[in-house]
Each structure stands twice: as structure tokens, then as C-alpha cells.
Amino acid sequence: MAWGIALRRSEERELALMWSARWSLTTRILAVNIFALAMLAGGFFYLDSYRSQLIDARLDEVAVQARLIAEALDAAQPDRQHVLLEQLEQASDLRLRVYDAGGARVLDSWLVGPPTYVLRDPDEEAWQRKAARALDRAIDIVVGADRPERFNEPARDTLSAWPEALAAKKEGIPETRLRRAPDRTPVISAAVAMPDTGMTLLATTNARDIVRIVRAERLRLGIVLAMVITLSVLLSLFLARTIVRPLRRLARAAHRVRLGRAREVQVPRLPSRRDEIGLLARALSDMSLALRQRIDATEAFAADVTHELKNPLASLRSAVETLEKVKDPALQDQLLDVVRDDVHRLDRLITDIADASRLDAELSRARFETIDLGQMIEGLIAQREKRGIDADVRLAFARPHAGTAVVLGDGSRLTRLIENLVDNAISFSPPGGLVKIAATRDGDEVVLRVDDEGPGVAPDVREAIFKRFHSIRPEGEAFGQHSGLGLAIAKAIVEAHNGTIMVEDRDDAPTGARFIIRLPVAER
Known part of the structure; x- marks a missing residue:
């Protein structure tokens, strides 16, 4: 018992849900899929790293260009620097400024050529660009990107302003x-710095x-992520629909069965489902049918118990x-005999009813072991012969080889x-009759036969005799000698052992019934 409780607790721990115990199944499916998508959304962090790499590369590129331009200007004649500056601006697409040793600006490529870039006023741009900038700002906040200082052209353009x-x-x-x-x-x-002339170049x-490249990549990633x-989400909802809806239907049906409405509840069998839910649905349906039965x-x-108990109780009461009104001693003795018979009948009925009512529960808990039917039947016959057999009926047993049955x-x-079965055969046998018992091996089954010399069983009642309280007794037997539960108990025992029981006419005698029981052979 302690081992079973420990095993059950271990299984409960394995199946228990910790932090998601209060979530519905649909929520869990969506949460798992969205979590996987959140990992994909981490691509936005990669875009920030990609942007940083582009900026670093551009910083190095501008630094190299500025150094080469400074060397060219430093080596040029002063009267040729304006022309060279314009040419270098067009080649590099940079704004080039040169400051003398005192910090004053002496050269500016925008004064000799067209501007290479225009700083746009955000207030004058279309809403699409404003939306793009708002998205940039939001993503920078999420990824924790560095925020550079704002660029402003100095009011007085001197070296000290840079x-x-x-x-x-x-x-x-x-x-x-x-x-x-x-x-x-x-x-x-x-x-x-231009060491030969003492001037400084600013590009x-x-x-x-860079912004266009990053936004284009972000758009592609956003489209993929949205898709x-x-x-x-659609697949999650489909999965939730195919899992949650049938489970909810099964739960509602089980709840109605629990409320005591087993007869009116039709548990869906989901015949089209070939997965675990279909197996569960059919198992629950079979369970509800078994419960209903x-x-x-x-x-x-x-109802049968009530009916069967009323007859002896009515007779006993009468x-x-x-007895209180009869004064004749002979009649009083007859009435007392009736009372004794009714009390014995009630005792027999109550004993058989109690045995039949607890039979299923006891068999479900029983531990099966190997039983040699030959030895068992031989011992039962010996005990029965010692106690004596009614009407001098004889018992004959064809004992099989050891280990066969x-x-x-x-x-x-x-x-x-x-x-x-033996009691039933004896009760139907004539005085001095013979009851034959045999146990043989037939393939994977052990066949047990019990033959009597009685009148036999009519074909139309061969199924009914195995029902509870169905009793067809031989002529001349006193009423109430049997409860009508013997064959019903025998059938329940056989079925609990995965066997079958049937009755037919004897083929080796003019009259008599033959009960045949088939039980699976014990695997060695």
C-alpha cells in the first residue's frame, strides 16, 4: 500500500505544472509559439549591431580619406589648394574645411563647390519619415543603443568649435x-593635422x-516576422482548436456523467481522430458505456434482490x-417448519447475494497465481464424497496429466x-446418477466439462440460466432450495478469468446437460 501511494505521488509530481498551472491549454500553445517568435524578434538587436559596424566602418573610411586629403593639400602649392580642394570634395563627397595655426578657417569646399549634403528639418518632412524616425527611436530605446550628441553648425566656425x-x-x-x-x-x-603647414583639416x-540600409533590412525582417x-498564431489557433475543443467536449461529458446523468450523456467517440485524443475519446466513451451498464x-x-426477499418474508410473516391464532399443536409444528424453511431460505439468499455483490470488486483486486485444475478438482471431489452426496449421486473425474490443466x-x-457447477449437476441428476467431470488441454486453452444425467437445458433458455435469480429447478425439488445465483456467480468468475462458459446437450448419452468452460492456459 505504501509503495502504491509513493508511486502515485511520484506520477503526480511528474505530471504537475508549476508556473503555468492556471493557464488554459490554448494560452500555453500561444505562449510557447510566441516565445519562439520573440527569439526571432531578437534580430532587431542584431540590426543594432549591424548599424554599429556600418558606422565604425564609415568612421574608419572617413578618417583614411581625411588623412589622404590632408597629405595632398599639405604637399600642394598654396595657390593650388582651392582648386585641389574642390576636386577632392567631388571625389570624396565630403565637406572639407581647413583651419590655420591660429584656428581661423581658411578654406571651405562649400565656398568653392556645391554642398555635399543637406541637413533636413524634421518638421518639414512627410508623416512617413516621421513615423520611421519614431520607430527608430523606439527600437533604440528597446535595444539600449547609444545616443550620440546632436550636430549643430557652430555660429562662429573656428577650430575651437570642433x-x-x-x-x-x-x-x-x-x-x-x-x-x-x-x-x-x-x-x-x-x-x-597637417604638420608641414601647421594647419588642420576637418572632413x-x-x-x-546607413539609415536607409538599416531601415531596409529592418523592413525585410519586419515583413518576415509579421508573416x-x-x-x-493561425497554426496555434488551429492546434488549440484540434486539441482544446475535443478535450473540452470530453470534459463536459465526463462532468455530466459525474453528476449522475450517465444514461443521457453521449460521450463523443471522435471516430475520425487517429491520434491520442481519439484514443482518449473512445476510451472515455467505452468507460461511460461500461459505467452505464x-x-x-x-x-x-x-430490484431482483427486493423481489426475491419479499417472497420468503411474506411467507414468514404469514x-x-x-401461528398466534392456531391452537392445534400439529398445525403449530407445521407452521414452525415453514418458519424454519423461510429463515434458512433467507439466510441462503442473503449469503449468495452478498457473495455476488462483492464478487467483481474482489476479483478486480485479486492476485492471480498458477492453479492446477486437476489437483483442485480431485481435492474437491474427495471432500464432497466424505460429506456425502444427495440421492447417492456418483462423481467421476478423468484426471489429466500433471501440469496439463x-x-x-x-x-x-x-x-x-x-x-x-457440481452442485447444479447433482441437483438435476436422478437418484444413483453419475456426474462426470473432465479437464483437458486444447491448444492455448484448458477445457473443463461437467456432465449430468438430468433432463438437459432447452435451447431457448441456455442464455437465461446464467442470469441472476433465474432458476429452473427439477421436478419434485422443494421450493426455495436454491437462490438462482449459482450459475450467475459461475459465469462472473469465468469471465473475470478471461474465459467463456456455455451449456449444450450431451453427445454421449440420451439425456443430460454438459457445461463447458474454457480458460486460458497459464504461460510458463
């Missing part, structure tokens, strides 16, 4: 700086193409009431089975 230019002049190495334009696009600058550009989310059988049994079963119940 920290990267001051650092480059001081350190003698190229310096870069990232800023953001009013429309959130990156502005990249690089400063390079700036609005890397709007996958839509498909995943059990309830009907219990009610019929209760005899007791009459071995079955798996409950010894006490198999003993009761054989006793009931």
Missing part, C-alpha cells in the same frame, strides 16, 4: 567623432545611406401471524466455480 580638430592638432593623429543630425541620421567627422559627411507571427445492472440486481487465477473463486 573638439576632434583640437585633439587631432594636439595629438598629431586623426580623430573622428559621431553626431546625429536633426533627423536622427549620423553625421561623421574626421580631423587630421564631415551626413551618412544618410511568421501570423502563420504561427454497471449502473443498470446494479439497479436490476437491487406463518408468524397464523494449469491456469492463472484466484484459487478460492475457481473452487467456488467448480462447486457451483
Whole structure:
């Protein structure tokens, strides 16, 4: 018992749900799929890393270009620097500014050529761009992206207005700086010192193409993510529909059965389902049918018990009431005999009824073991002959070879089975008659036969005699000697042992009945 309780608790722990116990099955399916999609949405974090790589690459590129331009300008004649500056601006697409040793701006490519970029005012752009910037801002907040300082053209354009230019002049190495334009696009600058002339070059550009590249990639990822989310939600709902709806129907049907409405509940069998839910539906349907049959059988049994008990009780009541009024001693003795017979009949009925009512429960809990029917029947016949047999009926048993008629079963119940069949055969046998018992092996079955020399059983009642309280007794037998439960108990025992029982006429005698029981052979 303790082992069974521990096993049950272990199974309950294995099947228990921790944090999701209160969630419906549909919610769990959606949650699992959406979690997988959230992992896909992590691609937006990759886009931030991709953008950072593009910006770093552009910073290095501008720094290299600025260094090469500075070397070219440093080597050029002063009167040729304006022309060279314009040419270099067109080739590099950068705004180039040169500051002298005192920090004053002496050259500006925008003064000799067209502007290379335009800083756009966000307030003057269309709503689509505003929406794109709002999305940029939201994603930057989610991924925790760095926020560069804002780019503003200085009111007085001198070297001191550009920290990267001051650092480059001081350190003698190229310096870069990232800023953001009013429309959130990156502005990249690089400063390079020109040691031969003591001047400093500052190159700036609005890397709007980086934003376009990132937005294009984000759009593609967003489209894929939207498609996958839509498909995943639809598949999740389909999965929930194919799982949750039938389970809900089965749960409602089981609930109605629990409320005591087993007769009116039709548990769906879902014949088209070949999966585990279909197996569950058919198992529950079969269980409800079995329960319905059990309830009907219990009610019929209760009604039969009531009917069978009323007859001896009515007879007993009549005899007791009459006994008070009768003064004749001979009549009183007759009435007392009736009372005794009725009391014995009631005792027999109550004993058989109690045995029949607990038979199923006991057999369901019984531990089967190997039983040699030959030895068992031989012992039963010996005990019966010692007690004496009514009407001098003889018993004959053709004992099989040892180990031939071995079955798996409950010894006490198999003993009761054989006793009931033998008692039935004796009661129908004529005085001095012979009851033959045989047990043989037939393939994978053990066949047990009990033959009597009585009148036999009519074909139209051969099924009915195995029903409870159905009693067809031989002529001349006193009323109430049998409860009508012996063969019903025998059939229940046989079926509990996965066997069959039937009755037919004897083929080796002019009269008599033959009861045949088939039980599976015990596997060695």
C-alpha cells in the first residue's frame, strides 16, 4: 500500500505544472509559439549591431580619406589648394574645411563647390519619415543603443568649435567623432593635422545611406516576422482548436456523467481522430458505456434482490401471524417448519447475494497465481464424497496429466466455480446418477466439462440460466432450495478469468446437460 501511494505521488509530481498551472491549454500553445517568435524578434538587436559596424566602418573610411586629403593639400602649392580642394570634395563627397595655426578657417569646399549634403528639418518632412524616425527611436530605446550628441553648425566656425580638430592638432593623429543630425541620421567627422603647414583639416559627411540600409533590412525582417507571427498564431489557433475543443467536449461529458446523468450523456467517440485524443475519446466513451451498464445492472440486481426477499418474508410473516391464532399443536409444528424453511431460505439468499455483490470488486483486486485444475478438482471431489452426496449421486473425474490443466487465477473463486457447477449437476441428476467431470488441454486453452444425467437445458433458455435469480429447478425439488445465483456467480468468475462458459446437450448419452468452460492456459 505504501509503495502504491509513493508511486502515485511520484506520477503526480511528474505530471504537475508549476508556473503555468492556471493557464488554459490554448494560452500555453500561444505562449510557447510566441516565445519562439520573440527569439526571432531578437534580430532587431542584431540590426543594432549591424548599424554599429556600418558606422565604425564609415568612421574608419572617413578618417583614411581625411588623412589622404590632408597629405595632398599639405604637399600642394598654396595657390593650388582651392582648386585641389574642390576636386577632392567631388571625389570624396565630403565637406572639407581647413583651419590655420591660429584656428581661423581658411578654406571651405562649400565656398568653392556645391554642398555635399543637406541637413533636413524634421518638421518639414512627410508623416512617413516621421513615423520611421519614431520607430527608430523606439527600437533604440528597446535595444539600449547609444545616443550620440546632436550636430549643430557652430555660429562662429573656428577650430575651437570642433573638439576632434583640437585633439587631432594636439595629438598629431586623426580623430573622428559621431553626431546625429536633426533627423536622427549620423553625421561623421574626421580631423587630421597637417604638420608641414601647421594647419588642420576637418572632413564631415551626413551618412544618410546607413539609415536607409538599416531601415531596409529592418523592413525585410519586419515583413518576415509579421508573416511568421501570423502563420504561427493561425497554426496555434488551429492546434488549440484540434486539441482544446475535443478535450473540452470530453470534459463536459465526463462532468455530466459525474453528476449522475450517465444514461443521457453521449460521450463523443471522435471516430475520425487517429491520434491520442481519439484514443482518449473512445476510451472515455467505452468507460461511460461500461459505467452505464454497471449502473443498470446494479439497479436490476437491487430490484431482483427486493423481489426475491419479499417472497420468503411474506411467507414468514404469514406463518408468524397464523401461528398466534392456531391452537392445534400439529398445525403449530407445521407452521414452525415453514418458519424454519423461510429463515434458512433467507439466510441462503442473503449469503449468495452478498457473495455476488462483492464478487467483481474482489476479483478486480485479486492476485492471480498458477492453479492446477486437476489437483483442485480431485481435492474437491474427495471432500464432497466424505460429506456425502444427495440421492447417492456418483462423481467421476478423468484426471489429466500433471501440469496439463494449469491456469492463472484466484484459487478460492475457481473452487467456488467448480462447486457451483457440481452442485447444479447433482441437483438435476436422478437418484444413483453419475456426474462426470473432465479437464483437458486444447491448444492455448484448458477445457473443463461437467456432465449430468438430468433432463438437459432447452435451447431457448441456455442464455437465461446464467442470469441472476433465474432458476429452473427439477421436478419434485422443494421450493426455495436454491437462490438462482449459482450459475450467475459461475459465469462472473469465468469471465473475470478471461474465459467463456456455455451449456449444450450431451453427445454421449440420451439425456443430460454438459457445461463447458474454457480458460486460458497459464504461460510458463
